[in-house]
Amino acid sequence: MSWSDERVELLKKLWGDGLSASQIAAELGGVTRNAVIGKVHRLGLSGRAKAARPAAPRQRKVRRPSLPPRPAARVIGNTVLKVALSPELDEEVEEEVVVQVRAPAVVEELFILPEERVTILQLTEQTCKWPVGDPGSAEFYFCGRRSEPGMPYCEHHCRIAYQPAGDRRRGR
DNA sequence: CCCTGATTCGC
DNA sequence: GCGAATCAGG
Numbered sequence: 001m002s003w004s005d006e007r008v009e010l011l012k013k014l015w016g017d018g019l020s021a022s023q024i025a026a027e028l029g030g031v032t033r034n035a036v037i038g039k040v041h042r043l044g045l046s047g048r049a050k051a052a053r054p055a056a057p058r059q060r061k062v063r064r065p066s067l068p069p070r071p072a073a074r075v076i077g078n079t080v081l082k083v084a085l086s087p088e089l090d091e092e093v094e095e096e097v098v099v100q101v102r103a104p105a106v107v108e109e110l111f112i113l114p115e116e117r118v119t120i121l122q123l124t125e126q127t128c129k130w131p132v133g134d135p136g137s138a139e140f141y142f143c144g145r146r147s148e149p150g151m152p153y154c155e156h157h158c159r160i161a162y163q164p165a166g167d168r169r170r171g172r
Numbered sequence: 173c174c175c176t177g178a179t180t181c182g183c
Numbered sequence: 184g185c186g187a188a189t190c191a192g193g
Contacts, residue, residue: 002185003184003185020175020176020177021176021177022175022176031186032186032187033176033177034185034186034187034188035185035186035187036186037176037177037178037179037186038179038184038185038186038187039184039185039186040177041177041178041179042184042185046177046178047177047178124174126173126174146173
C-alpha cells in the first residue's frame with residue numbers, strides 16, 4: 001500500500017483531528033502505526049500541539065544486520081494456525097515442529113463472559129484468538145482473554161489446541 | 173501490561 | 184521515501 005494523495009490527505013485530516021497513529025493506521029488500513037508516524041514526520045506535521053519532547057539524548061544501539069528469513073516451520077494439522085505459530089518459534093529450534101490441532105467444534109465450549117468477547121478487529125498479539133460460533137453469524141466472536149506468552153490462545157484454549165503427541169489417545 | 177509519539181537506519 | 188525496530192515515556 002502506497003501513500004497516494006488521497007491517503008495522505010486522510011492522514012493529514014485524521015492526524016489533525018487528534019487521532020493516534022495506531023487509530024489512523026487502522027482507519028487507513030494496510031499500514032502500521034509505525035508507517036503512519038514515519039509519514040507524519042516526513043510530512044513535517046509532527047509535534048501535534050503537545051509540548052515538544054525534551055529531546056532526550058537517545059541511546060544508540062547496534063542494529064541487527066537483518067537475519068535471513070527463517071523458513072516457516074512445517075505445521076501438521078489445522079493450517080489455520082500456521083501464520084500464528086511460525087513467528088513464535090525459537091530461532092535455535094532445529095527439529096521439525098509438529099503441532100496437532102483439534103477442531104474447535106469438537107471441543108467442549110468454555111463460557112466466555114460477553115464483556116470479554118472480542119471481534120477480529122480487537123485481536124492483539126496477546127489476545128486469545130479462539131473462535132467461538134459460526135464465523136458467518138452475528139454471534140461469532142473470539143475468546144478475547146489474555147493469551148499465553150507467545151501463544152495465540154489463552155491457557156484454557158492452549159490446552160485444548162495443543163495436545164502433546166504422547167497424550168493422544170488411540171483412535172482419536 | 174497496555175499504550176503513546178520519536179528516532180534511526182537498512183532497505 | 185518507507186517503515187520495522189527500538190527508543191522514552193504515560
